[in-house]
Amino acid sequence: MVEDDVVARERALNALDCAAGAMVQRANRVHLYGEMLRAAGLAVEDALYPVINAVAALGPARVADVSATAGIGPTTGSRHLSQLERLGVVRRTADPADARVALVELTPHGRRIAERLRDSRRRIFAELVSDWSDAEVERFSRQLQRFVDRIAERRAR
Template sequence: MSASAGQLSVSVIRMLRMLHATRARAPRVHPALEPSHHAVLLALRDAPARVGDIAERNISDASTVSRQVSHLTALGLVEKVPDPQDGRAQLVALSDQGHAVLDELVARREAWFVELLSDWSDEDVATFIHYLDRFCDTVAADERHHP
């Protein structure tokens, strides 16, 4: 396993470099929306959430997410709403414009990946997704045990 772990380490670093290099080609749907904001929008896709919950989900710190939320609020993509469980607290929710931007972003990303992986079989894509999700779950579990 040691040799495989070393090879995996090199491959993951290569993948991160490739993803960083392709950021310029990644779909953009709003001139002031950075790729780092996508994770916040996706975290709010299904329901409003507290900043701390978004940070935990995205393995980020609350201060970073708070700054991102402030930026997204200024853009009109998210809004603060009362927490129905605790009237003193606020949740962050996608605005109507935020939902529209996120829907467009997801559609453009999917189209980009369809083009990018056009010579992959459906089985290869499914296998890659399975192992990528498994790897991310392992890394996330390790992060929770070693903050």
Template sequence: MVYTNEEIEQQLFILFRRSQAIHVSTKSGDFELDRSIYGILCLLDDEGPMRLGAIAHRFRLDPSTITRQVQAVIRLGLAAKRVDPTDRRAAILNLTPLGEETIAQARAHRRQVLYSILGNWSETQRWEFLAALRRFNNTVDGWIEPDDPISSAD
């Protein structure tokens, strides 16, 4: 079967629209996490404390946009800023214990939803889907910024 760019674009849009339906919340429902807060918490959980500029770079967003999003994370008590000991003019964002617990619960919830969605798929089908997603994401990263060390690290 040959896939056209039009069909691929349509399926990507459907994937994007349906992925929004996977609600981001903690198991207890204590927090309703919007996409930007969830993304910041996941990044800090995966990679540890980071400067705000590094977070902006990772998401390929303007630093002012990240600053607004980070303020929401701090307001909720999910992360805290501290002075960067290597450059006192810069701030480092790190998860608070509440942030660590919240992101663990939210990720567990999302993974359970994915398990329900993909429950009838064979292990081989899930591995093939994962491999295709990785390849697509790596290709997009290379297309966005071919010389970016972040793109080649993912």
């Protein structure tokens, strides 16, 4: 790489660092999780949003797998799942392969909540990119998915 290319790459990486950091901070600061939960008809703490999404994505799964997917520790995951169980969003069943192990899955009510969360998320995202062309949305979605896939690959190593 020539020096101009190195400088341009550093500038681009700095911009990525700033944008990714700001995305996470602003998403938390503007309480998008809470907004989506309320739109889905569930008045609970924002921290339950990734847990519901994890159960929805995984289907019947162990608490440890739900917690890992949600990016939280197993103790916190268990506590959040207990709260969601009390609300009728999830239920625990015995693992057919090992009756000592509990699996967590969405209840019919939980599936409706997850669907409303997905609809709410899509409405919010549509609003955020309302002035983008279809090509811009498609290109951004493709690049963002590529970035997320790389994060997942790194975690798997």
